[in-house]
Amino acid sequence: MxxxxxxxxxxxxxxxxxxxxxxxxxxxxxxxxxxxxYTPSALVLTVGRGEAAETATVERAVTLNCAPTPGGTHPSARSACAEITTVNGEFARLTHTSDRPCTLEWDPVTITAAGVWEGKRVDWSATYGNSCEMRESMNGSTVFAF
CATH class of the missing domain: 1.20.5 (Single alpha-helices involved in coiled-coils or other helix-helix interfaces)
Structure with a gap:
């Protein structure tokens, strides 16, 4: 016992x-x-020549990390993160119609954003007739200014 x-x-x-x-x-x-x-926000941004994201030749690419702090290889990471936050990660809202004239030269430029924004998968692209059209549609945005 x-x-x-x-x-x-x-x-x-x-x-x-x-x-x-x-x-x-x-x-x-x-x-x-x-x-x-924190919710992850990490992207790869590219600028390339071509009519579609799948076939464009990438000329420039950067990484952009926005959480927990802005960083990556993007030259203006802090302001790029702020701009993307302002449009809630909807990259199409970064572009605007411009009144400034560009040449009618057909030399297509495709920009892409791929990765994760605030925990959600991102796979976005836009194609412009030439680099002038791309620059004018971004209206001074720093997101694709690299």
């Missing part, structure tokens, strides 16, 4: 230690989660 009581006591002590360890681990995980979680 003494053996059973002694075994039950040891088992209860071991269970208490395990449960207290789990509780402490959970508390530490919660504390770390408060400061370490």
């Amino acid at each position: 003494r053996y059973i009581v002694h075994t039950l006591g040891a088992t209860a002590s071991a269970a208490a230690l395990v449960l207290s360890g789990l509780a402490a681990g959970t508390a530490q995980a919660d504390a770390a989660g408060d400061t370490g979680l």
